[in-house]
Each structure stands twice: as C-alpha cells, then as structure tokens.
Amino acid sequence: MKPERARSLQWLLVRRLILLQAGMLLFFIVLLIVVLSVVKPRLMIDNEAAVTAVTGAVDRDKDGKLIVHDTDELTQFRAEHPKVWYIIHDTTGQTARVGMAPPDYDRDLGSLLSSVDHASIGFAGKRDGKEMRPEAFVQKVDTKAGPVQVVTSTFHSRSDSEGFDISITAIVDMARKPDGTADWPRVLPGLLASLGIVLLPIILAMGVTTLVTTPAVVRRSLTGLIGTANQAAHIDFDTRAMQLPVKNVPQEVVPLVNAFNQALSRLAQGIDSHNRFLTDAAHELRTPIAILRTRAELLTDEPETLRLRQDIERLSHLAQQLLDHQSLDRPNEHRRVVDLAEFAGRVAADLAPLAIEAGYDFAFEPPDGKVEVEVNALQIEQLLANIVRNAIEHGGGKGTITVLVDRAGGLEVHDEGPGIPVEEHKNVFEPFYRVHPHSHGAGLGLNLARQIAQLHGGSIAILNGPWQGARVRVHLPLHRQTA
CATH class of the missing domain: 1.10.287.130 (Signal transduction histidine kinase, dimerisation/phosphotransfer (DHp) domain)
Structure with a gap:
C-alpha cells in the first residue's frame, strides 16, 4: 500500500488565499452593487457640479428676462473655481451669462445640442497650431425660470488647468421593455460577461502575486x-x-x-x-x-x-x-593522551595468564614508534579485555591469540579458532546475541566494545580474509598532533 503523501503547508495556503481573495472581491462587488442600488448616489465631476450649483440660482425678473442670482451655493462654488463660466439658454431663445466664456461656446450650439439632455464637449484637434479650448458640459435642467440648457466649464482655457487632469466616463445603458423597465433576460448575460472581463484580470493578478509571494513568506516564517x-x-x-x-x-x-x-x-x-x-x-x-x-x-x-x-x-x-x-x-570524562602501543601491551600482559591458562599461546605485536590517542583509559581497557575474553571463549582452546597495534590507530585481536560466519558479523555486536546458543558467554562483550569505540569516535568490525579464525579490528582516531 502506497503511503499517504503529506500535505504541503505553503501550497495549501496559496490555494486558500487565492480562493479567499477571489471570494472577498466578488463579495465587495456584490455589496457595492447593492449599496448603489439602494442609495443611488450621483457622482459628479467639476463641470457637472457647476451645473448643480447654478440650477438654484436661475430665475426671471418681473419682465420675464433670464437672470442668475448670487446664491450662497453659487458664490461658494465660484470662490472654489474662479474661472467657472455659464451660458444659459431657455426655450424662448433668451440667454444669460456668468463669467467669461470662450468665444467658441458663446454662440448657437445647433439643433442637435439644443435637444440633448446632457453631453460633454471636447476638442482633440489643433486649432491655429494649438488647442486651448477647454472641455465643457451641456445639460438640460428644470429651474424657477422653467426648463433651460446650461453650458458650463470650470476653466476658460486649457492653460488654466493644473497641468494634469483625469477624466473618467462610464456610460451604462441596457435593453428595456416598452414600459421602460429593464429587460433582464437580455441584459443579464452581457452584464455577467462584462463583470467577467473586468474581474478576471484582477483575480489572475492577485492569484499570481499570491503564488509568487506566499511560498517565500511561508519559508521565511x-x-x-x-x-x-x-x-x-x-x-x-x-x-x-x-x-x-x-x-x-x-x-x-x-x-x-x-x-x-x-x-x-x-x-x-x-x-x-x-x-x-x-x-x-x-x-x-x-x-x-x-x-x-x-x-x-x-x-x-x-x-x-x-x-x-x-x-x-x-x-x-x-x-x-x-x-x-x-x-x-x-558523561565521558577523564580522557587523556596515551600511547596506544604501550597501553595495549600492558593490558595484554595482564590478560596473557588467562589465555595461557585456557590452553592458548599469546602474542603481542606493537608498531614502530608511538601511536598517540586521546581516550578514557579505563574504558579502552574494558574494550580490549572483552575482545580478548571473547577470543578465549570462542577460539577453540588452541592456537595463538594475538593482540596487534598499527600506526593508523588500529587495535586488532586475532585467534585461530573456527571463526565467525560472514552472515553473523553484524549480529554478534547486538546485546545478548550468541552465535552458538549453548556457549558460555553472555553475549555482551562485543556489544560493550562497540559502544566504547563509538563513544571515542571510532569503529569496530570483524575482518574478512582467507585466514583461519576471527579477527576483530578497532579503529581509534589519532591524537591531532600525531595525525
């Protein structure tokens, strides 16, 4: 059975963050639509606000002539926009003016603009090598003087602007039934497609940003x-x-x-x-x-x-x-630098009577010169004693047991007994493991030797070769100065 793969925290966060951001975006859009449908706010730019400010000021005098009163609202607006101008036309052809209007606007705008409810007038082309006519706004409004058309702008010339203006125009129209209500079966598919076109790039941008940044943030965290x-x-x-x-x-x-x-x-x-x-x-x-x-x-x-x-x-x-x-x-304490050859020779001399009493010859082979190692002498003595006792126990009671030291920090014990099968070379280092269940040993000697060797940063192994008997080699790291 294939093990279950662990889930990645960072990719789990990436997926959930993308879904959360997309859900929150859709929620706020729906909430905005609901709020706008209930509140029905009127968003105005400066030119449209100028029409609102002048609507309450238009009136007629006792002779029926169009006039513009200085109302508080209009006075405040003109204080905020000192370049504002107005041209007001009524249905009888009368005209009233406030401020200094550009010459191109102070004339008959034609039958088309006279009949529209509202429109923006702008000029993109150049005139006499430059284009200075500002954008204006035309709107029909109901005033105390009756229905009038207002042409206005907050600038007399493009040179009056602050150098950088942004104009955003959004016109939404929909199919309607003969009674004037929206024809939703026809409107809804197009509305959903428009929302998709608007929202999809935003969701993709948010998703890519989350995909790129979240793994780095998670790893850092x-x-x-x-x-x-x-x-x-x-x-x-x-x-x-x-x-x-x-x-x-x-x-x-x-x-x-x-x-x-x-x-x-x-x-x-x-x-x-x-x-x-x-x-x-x-x-x-x-x-x-x-x-x-x-x-x-x-x-x-x-x-x-x-x-x-x-x-x-x-x-x-x-x-x-x-x-x-x-x-x-x-804790491994009381370490000191010793000459492994001299130390092993002394321990071997103490163990020799045990081997000889058991029927073996005993030999010690030192190297030329010193082999300095930093060890706990008592523990290394236990290590060598356990290996030699193991050789005495399993060496067959005949032949020679040899203790050997080399210049590389090696300490070997050889016997000429039946040896250890290759397949048992690793098992004999386990505690209480015995190759022959009925042998006299307890199965702890080699295990104890391995632990001592590892505590000193060394190793122990059974050597393979054509020789008769078993050869156990312990390697101890040389002292730094010797190495």
Whole structure:
C-alpha cells in the first residue's frame, strides 16, 4: 500500500488565499452593487457640479428676462473655481451669462445640442497650431425660470488647468421593455460577461502575486521551525536530555514543541530510573557472587566443583559487564593522551595468564614508534579485555591469540579458532546475541566494545580474509598532533 503523501503547508495556503481573495472581491462587488442600488448616489465631476450649483440660482425678473442670482451655493462654488463660466439658454431663445466664456461656446450650439439632455464637449484637434479650448458640459435642467440648457466649464482655457487632469466616463445603458423597465433576460448575460472581463484580470493578478509571494513568506516564517526540526533529527540515546528551542518557532507550533520537550524529559527520566535499577541490581549481585566464590573455594577439587566454580566465574563476569555497560551512559570524562602501543601491551600482559591458562599461546605485536590517542583509559581497557575474553571463549582452546597495534590507530585481536560466519558479523555486536546458543558467554562483550569505540569516535568490525579464525579490528582516531 502506497503511503499517504503529506500535505504541503505553503501550497495549501496559496490555494486558500487565492480562493479567499477571489471570494472577498466578488463579495465587495456584490455589496457595492447593492449599496448603489439602494442609495443611488450621483457622482459628479467639476463641470457637472457647476451645473448643480447654478440650477438654484436661475430665475426671471418681473419682465420675464433670464437672470442668475448670487446664491450662497453659487458664490461658494465660484470662490472654489474662479474661472467657472455659464451660458444659459431657455426655450424662448433668451440667454444669460456668468463669467467669461470662450468665444467658441458663446454662440448657437445647433439643433442637435439644443435637444440633448446632457453631453460633454471636447476638442482633440489643433486649432491655429494649438488647442486651448477647454472641455465643457451641456445639460438640460428644470429651474424657477422653467426648463433651460446650461453650458458650463470650470476653466476658460486649457492653460488654466493644473497641468494634469483625469477624466473618467462610464456610460451604462441596457435593453428595456416598452414600459421602460429593464429587460433582464437580455441584459443579464452581457452584464455577467462584462463583470467577467473586468474581474478576471484582477483575480489572475492577485492569484499570481499570491503564488509568487506566499511560498517565500511561508519559508521565511518557518525558518525557525526548520532549524528546530534539524536539531530534533540529531537527538539520540546519548543526547536525550537535550531540549528543542522555541525562540524562533511560530506561535501556533510552540505547544507541539513544548509537548515534544516534555516527552523527552519523561523519556530521559524513565531511562535514567531504569539504568539506576540495573546498576543497583548488578551491585547487589556482586555480594552473593563473592560469597558463592568463597564457599566454592572451600570445596574439594572434584569435577562438579570445577564446573560450579566456572559458573560462578561466568556469573561474576556477567555482573561486571552489566556494571561496565551502565557506566557508559555517564558523561565521558577523564580522557587523556596515551600511547596506544604501550597501553595495549600492558593490558595484554595482564590478560596473557588467562589465555595461557585456557590452553592458548599469546602474542603481542606493537608498531614502530608511538601511536598517540586521546581516550578514557579505563574504558579502552574494558574494550580490549572483552575482545580478548571473547577470543578465549570462542577460539577453540588452541592456537595463538594475538593482540596487534598499527600506526593508523588500529587495535586488532586475532585467534585461530573456527571463526565467525560472514552472515553473523553484524549480529554478534547486538546485546545478548550468541552465535552458538549453548556457549558460555553472555553475549555482551562485543556489544560493550562497540559502544566504547563509538563513544571515542571510532569503529569496530570483524575482518574478512582467507585466514583461519576471527579477527576483530578497532579503529581509534589519532591524537591531532600525531595525525
């Protein structure tokens, strides 16, 4: 069964942000349409506002002549737009003027403009090498003097403007029924298509922007979390007491990191409690073992007594190995630089009587010169002793056991026994694993040796070759000055 693929946080955020932005845009557009349909505001530019300002000021005198009063609204507007001008025509042909109108507008505008409700007048072409006529607005309005047509502009000339003007014109017309109401079945498809043309580029722009920026933002936001995850990847049995930092972790992930740290603390406490129990148990075993050894020494030398002494010795060795194993869990201190050749020769001399008593010849092969390594001497002594004891136990009781040191920091133990099958070379380093289940060993010697080698930054392996017997090689890093 194919494992389920984890979801990407950054692409999940990208998709949801795009959908959210598109939804919010559509919501605001619909809301704007609803508000406009209810409020029905009138948006005016300056020229249209000028018409509104003058509408309330148009009147007739007692003789029926068109006049323009100086109302407060008109006075305020003219104060804001001092160049504004008006030309007002009524249906009888009378005209009233306010301000200085350009000559081209102060004339008959023709029957077409006289009949329209509203229009903008603009000139794009040049006249006499330049075009200075401003844009004007024409609109029919109802006043106190009756219906009139107002022609107006807030500028007398284009030179009066501030140099940069923006004019936005939006004209919306729709099909209508004979009674004047909108013909929605015909209008709606075109309206939706127009909205799509307007909204699609905006949504695409927002989507592309989100697609480009969100991954970078997410990666930047998760930098602290990635660093914490890298630290978590380096936690192992020897560093289980380490706590992950939460300083740069996103706030939403802090509870998870805290829970992980609490789990590490509980795990470390449980392992420490377990190790203390094993250490105390091994210590407690040493006393009854010593009593048994003393009592066995008082027995007569008979075959059963010899086997009993061997079993007691095996039990004593197992208790010592358990204590040695538990001591490795403590901080690695008391390291010093030693000459591996001299040190291994001294330990080999202490172990030689055990090998000779078991029926082996014993040899030590030192290198030429010193081989300096920085080690915990007690632990390296335990390592070599366990490998030699393993050779004595499984070497067949004959041949030569050789301890060898080379200039590369190698420490080897050779025997001439039946050897270790190739397929078992890795298994023999596991705790309590024995190639022959009925052998006398406990299966902890090589495992303890591997842990000591790894604590010193070294390695241990079973060598392959045409020789008879087993060859175990330990490699220790040379001291920097020696290297």
